[in-house]
Amino acid sequence: MSQISDLLFESRVVAESVADYLAGGRLRLGVTGLSRSGKTVFITALVHHLTRALAGDAAKKTHLPVFRAFAEGRIAAAHLDPQPDYGVPRFAYEEHLAALTGADRHWPQSTKRISELRVSLEYRAKGWSLRRSLGQGPTRLDIDIVDYPGEWLLDLPLLEKSYAQWSRETLEAAGVAARAMIASEWRGLTAQADVKARYQEETAKKLAQAFTDYLRAARSDRFALSALPPGRFLMPGDLEGSPALTFAPLSVEEGEDLPYRSLGREMERRYEAYKAQVVKPFFRDHFARLDRQIVLVDALAALNSGPEAVRDLETALTGVLTAFRTGRASLFSTIFRPKIDRILFAATKADHLHHTSHDRLEAILRHLTARAIARAEGVGAKIDVIALAAVRATREAMVRHEGESLSAIVGTPVAGERIGDEIFDGEAEGAIFPGELPADPRNVFRGEALAVSEEEAEFRFLKFRPPVAALGREGSLSPLPHIRLDRAMEFLFGDRLT
Known part of the structure; x- marks a missing residue:
């Protein structure tokens, strides 16, 4: 009975894949990560940039240089469309954007269930296109974003x-x-x-x-x-x-x-x-149908808690890759049996560090995922690792302290956050010296005891409120500041816009 059920499942996947291919360009992008890794913020910022970057004067002020289709001016339009799966809750994009940009700006609620959203991109292809050669109208890519808790992935x-x-x-x-x-x-x-x-x-x-x-x-x-x-x-x-x-x-x-x-x-x-x-x-209804995947990782939370938490994160990330149906995509697999052929591991909250530590954060995540990456690359999947901030909550500044110039980050810490005896009220900005991550990523594993207090922690990263929303000359909301979000876009679907 189980074999018959599995055969029916594979037949349904094939039928859906053929229908999707004939209907036009489509990519199912899975977005996951463990609790509080920033999944909701990532999706909201991604959709906001895609749909707002082309509108009015925002296009003149927004820079996505690594996202080549945008940098080359080949994206003609971007808009939200009805999602294809009517039985899946819609990702509450408008509600989450309002939370980030409203007067009482705050981070939206974290992911507790699966949800979906479709973003349609109309673009000018650089080269030969099957749809264009068949006279089927403008080239379009429908990106179906599937948001689900990382805890489900570990199941x-x-x-x-x-x-x-x-x-x-x-x-x-x-x-x-x-x-x-x-x-x-x-x-x-x-x-x-x-x-x-x-x-x-x-x-x-x-x-x-x-x-x-x-x-x-x-x-x-x-x-x-x-x-x-x-x-x-x-x-x-x-x-x-x-x-x-x-x-x-x-x-x-x-x-x-x-x-x-x-x-x-x-x-x-x-x-x-x-x-x-x-x-x-x-697995059958959602996960097995994905084409691309981003796994968001709050590495800073593990660093805050100490070496044991870092080791546990490494174990979890290694387990993540065992779940993926990975494999190099081909025309045949695109039509008949989708497989996840690109996986991006992203260390979030890079804005909690000075830019001089961004590459070090990437190196730490690459070290944590080394075993998982080797396993996935062995079956043909393309892997990348980045440090990013989908919404940048801080800016950088040089601050004089005891006669010395120090690299600091400036932002509004969440009410109740503290450094030593100083407790922040959620309204006043603070200049924070986050320190530097180790140049050798292996150093984050040193030590045995789990840090259970602020005094014991080698690293201490605060939580910041979202930045104050900026308005363009025409009164519309300008795209939110970010760190390396364009690089994530390019890796996850830039190749599908050529």
């Missing part, structure tokens, strides 16, 4: 794991230095659980709640850990309280014969239901 490897294997790996991970303290209550309950005892719903709820509390604590700013599947435990939505989210790892052996209606047998059934009813539909 995909579960499809290949049994309950016993997942339980063993999860319990082992909870015993390392970075997790042992926050996992102690849950591990204590697990140690007392009798996997062969008759199943009781109250016991299952207590174990699942303790496990969820551990996952939430691990994800908090204090610890900033990354490898935390199952992802829906942190973003339950309408599944909250359902049996599919009421399970937890237990100490069971592979192939162990557990009694009927025992705690261990029921936990295993619920784990398998989670894979079948939550993880697999996401």
Whole structure:
């Protein structure tokens, strides 16, 4: 039955791919990243630049030099169109833009569910075009942006794991230095659980709640850990309280014969239901149809928390690549079976650093993703790594301090942020000396203890409010400032605009 289901799935993917190709240029761009990595801000800024950069005097003031189709003046129009998947929520672009640019400017709510938005670009092709040669009108590229939580991506490897294997790996991970303290209550309950005892719903709820509390604590700013599947435990939505989210790892052996209606047998059934009813539909309906992918990474949060958090981020990023259907695109694969042939890893919030550290941030992310990149490149996918700020919240300045000129960043820290005894009110600007990242990226792994206080942290990066929105001469909103967003555009879809 499973083989028949898989065959039907592949047939549907082929049919959709042929229909998309005949209808015109289309690219499905996946945007993901772990919590608070800036997915919503990235998509909002990307769409804002594409749709506003050509309007009025904004075109004279906006510079996207690395995005060649724009720099060469070949994009004739850009606009939002109805999305193709009517059963998927629309990405709330207008609402998020208003949050960034309104009078009380603030960062929009983070991604908690899948959403989609279509941006259509009309452009002048540089060379031969199949559609133009067939007289099918102006050359157009529809970019379907699919926004989904990175936590869901980390669930995909579960499809290949049994309950016993997942339980063993999860319990082992909870015993390392970075997790042992926050996992102690849950591990204590697990140690007392009798996997062969008759199943009781109250016991299952207590174990699942303790496990969820551990996952939430691990994800908090204090610890900033990354490898935390199952992802829906942190973003339950309408599944909250359902049996599919009421399970937890237990100490069971592979192939162990557990009694009927025992705690261990029921936990295993619920784990398998989670894979079948939550993880697999996401893979089939959305993930497997992507062409390009950007993975946003908040490396600065891990650096804030210390070497253990950095190591955990490396583990998570390595796991990310196991989920991708990667492979070099060809005409045949474009028509008949899409594969993700370009993946961009992006270290966000580069504006929290002076530009002299931007390349170092890239080097750190490249080091963290080295194993993942080697695996993906081995099957033909093109990979790049950048440091960017989709919306630049700071500017740079030279500041005199104790008779010395120092490179600083200037912005409005979020209310409650602090440096030493100074607490910011969210209104006044501050000049911050962020320091320099190490020239050797291997240095971020040095040390064993997880930094749990401001005094212990080697790095300290503040959170800033969005910049004050600028208006053009005609009163329209000017494109938001950014760092290297144009480079991301060029890598992700610039080749499709030639």
